[in-house]
Amino acid sequence: MNHTEATETVQKDIKYAFPADFWWGSSASATQTEGTVEGDGKGPNIWDYWFEQEPNRFYDGVGPAKTSGFYTRYKEDIALMKEMGHNSFRFSISWSRLIPAGTGAVNQKAVEFYNAVIDELRQAGIEPFVNLYHFDLPMALQEHGGWVNRDTVEAYVKYANTCFELFGDRVAKWFTHNEPIVPVEGGYLYDFHYPNELDFGKAVQVAYHTLLSSASAIQSYREKGYNGKIGIILNLTPTYPRSQHPADLRAAEICDAFFNRSFLDPAVTGEFNPVLVELLTKDGYLPSMLDGDREMIRQGTVDLLGINYYQPRRVKARESLPNPDAPFVPEHYFDYYVMPGRKMNEMRGWEIYEKGIYDILTNVRLNYGNIECFISENGMGVQGEEKFRNEQGMICDSYRIDFIREHLKWVQRAISEGSNVKGYHLWTFMDNWSWANAYKNRYGFVSVDLANDGQRSVKQSGYWFKQVIEQNGF
Secondary structure (H helix, E strand, O other): OOHHHHHOOOOOOOOOEOOOOOEEEEEOOHHHHOOOOOOOOOOOEHHHHHHHHOHHHOHHHOOOOOOOOHHHHHHHHHHHHHHOOOOEEEEEOOHHHHOOOOOOOOOHHHHHHHHHHHHHHHHOOOEEEEEOOOOOOEHHHHOOOHHHOOHHHHHHHHHHHHHHHHHOOOOOEEEEEEOOHHHHHHHHOOOOOOOOOOOHHHHHHHHHHHHHHHHHHHHHHHHOOOOOEEEEEEEOOOEEEOOOOHHHHHHHHHHHHHHHHHHHHHHHHOOOOHHHHHHHHHHOOOOOOOOOHHHHHHHOOOOEEEEEOOOOEEEEOOOOOOOOOOOOOHHHOOEEOOOOOOOEEOOOOEEOOOHHHHHHHHHHHHHOOOOOEEEEEOOOOEOOHHHHEOOOOOEOOHHHHHHHHHHHHHHHHHHHOOOOEEEEEEEOOEOOOOHHHOOOOEOOOEEEEHHHOOEEEEOHHHHHHHHHHHHOEO
16 A cells, blocks of 8 residues: 555545644653663663663563664654644653753753754744653652652752743743653552552652642743743543442542542642542541642642543442552552453553543533643554555554544544544654563554664554644544
8 A cells, every 4th residue: 555545545525623723743752762872961760770770671671772763863753743744743851861960960962952853843833842751750869769759849840940941932832741640650559660669658749749840840930931831741541430339439439539630630720639638638648748838739730731541441349358468559449340342452451442532521621621631642552563564665554543533533522512622642653662661562653663773664544644634634
């Protein structure tokens, strides 16, 4: 199949139309794409350190030094984004690249790199959406306790202000954190991020300091008078109870409070979720707070909400008593539920439930003031995509086209009902390194051939998406 044939898969009649100024594009992160180049001045982050200590924890033993090479190939990649019709692109700044020790001296090579990326995007007609933190704490700060230590909040705000000063004249969409619940879960509850501790008290403190850092950076951005919008990106996973039985409904309410409303409520409303406060109080896990913190969080609410959606979460009432000697985790209050007949991405082990994206947007519209938002991530990870490469060298990922199309139908329905959703960004632009999974699952519009010097080639889904953008619908 050639480019022309690939685009012919799009229906010519526009049944699902989107607003004229809709943000079409994709998203990525620094650690997952940039790689490490000798002499680049970058300091180690927690992923560099963990890979050095335990390479066996990473799929095929591939670490963050060997990623997609965006650091040296950004011009080529941005040209591809332009060719594919992007009008926006979210990426993150690497804290340890910009400020290698986490505090102190700024790495001028990083300044030159991010300036070049921002300028290249703008020249291509692609608006840069810049995220400040995507799981990649400088190792020098982790050595002093990381996000458990309140000093990290102060260091983060200084880092954020450095970014605003350096790039704020050309960047009008800022985000403080991406999926802040994930480092809490991975680092302090379930052992899939460094520092691999199982400590619920620390998990709560890390979450609290992350929220405080976000609100403080937002306050600082506004005080300095920048003419842009600043928000946060949350992975909102709709929680569905097994049944309407009161015990199942309560299980879903508690699960939702821990994993969604823990960040959503304070970020958008400035208040902590009452169900979560009640539970943390009862169990003796309230975070350490200082005078003035609550007011900072009340004032530091977001202008713009990024929503990452991949899969639903289904729960039921616990069917056995939790082990009193085991480490405390949120699942103390509920069990997960496998719904019979669910649709699956078998290669990733995740349920595909397209309506979930509509349910999130409806919840935000009805219960969070219909805040301006956009789908900042949605995507399908697939292992072994090379088997779908045709004679012309293109990966024919019709499964990804189906995935995006069916989610976009529900986004369009939410818009028709008044949802203030402004855009859709796929995760991700090109196949990238994905934390401990490395390159196991591929998500990109663009294939990256690691065995052939990272050669790029656009997949069928990339051409399909280009046509959707050109038609502003499908």
